Amino acid sequence: MARTKKEILVENLLVACAMGLLALLVAGVIFVAKSGSIARERSVLSDLAGRPVAAQPVAIDDPSIRRLYRLLGQGPALFGAVIDLDSRSGSAVVAAVVAADGQIQSIRLIDISSPRAPFAAAAWFANFIGRGGDRPFPSRVDAQNIAVVSGATESYLETGAALGRLSVAVRALAGEKS
């Protein structure tokens, strides 16, 4: 027996409602999972800077910067960021503390996909500390003289470029505030 248009419309609406409920369920689960990751990142940033982290991140338009926070508490203005870094042999997620003039104060690895990724080397980030304010980030020529960079010059330059973009973003943000 052929169904009327009204019956078909009701069927369609019921399926649409079920899909809407499914979307809400998925959004809820993703929200819970993401909250856990964000809490972990905030705790690393707070530990690294020794200061509390602002409740809400600052909106930033850079695909490699996951989240950028203002760091609260006494002392000079500081910002904390969580950055994604990629190389041919693996990816890493790092936390970085940046001064208002864009100088990188400290960096810590949060997660790494392979211990053979260049970011796993203890000295990898050492040459970026103190860069970004008056001191420029290492160039290709500088990289040739750093032992840990051997065989991973492109990844090193990309790390410098990502931290450089973070530095510029923090300077712009601090400028807006003042």
Add this chain to the structure above:
Amino acid sequence: MNEQRYSYVPNPVLSGLLGVFPLVAAANSLMNGFVLGIGVALSSLTLALLMPFLQSFVPDRLRTPTSLTLSAALALLIGAGVEAFSPAAARSLGVYIPLLAVNCLSLQTLRHYHPATDGEGRVFAGQYGTGISSLLKEALGYIAAAILIGAFRELLGSGTLNFAGPDAQLFSFSLTDEPPARLFAAPAGGFIVLGCLAALYRIATLKRKRRGA
């Protein structure tokens, strides 16, 4: 007769070359292979389990878009799980996690594992059981192939074998100080490993058939 037919389920990756693209492109480590294998297996098994409900409650004309929406929802949930488990692994797998929604094994599930129903839409338990059991074997075969491909590529391409949990390295093995052949970490190496494993699998299958004949 039917039992004999279903007793042997060929490996979907090594025999049918099904769903190989993410394995060749992204499974360059044991961890990535494990995550992709579990993701595909979970996605296709959950879809197969949900099929009877779709068949009972969703009209024929809406079943395909509904199944695909479910598949996309599963891929999002798996993606959220991987992100929570290891953000760096999620980053290195990139687009291959959302692409689980249209993985060949999941699409094959949608295509072939619609269980037979009687005139009133009720599922025949026997036929459904056969479908699920063979799908389970296929999913386990996919996980095994993904882990093997990932492990071989990591050993040859990086000279290490690692598996990390959310907060700690669960095990770590270093074969050499320098990567023996970086090519194996690249997609070209993925094709070579897949080809060798597929050849070994076929040799083993032929021997098994000859022994059975």
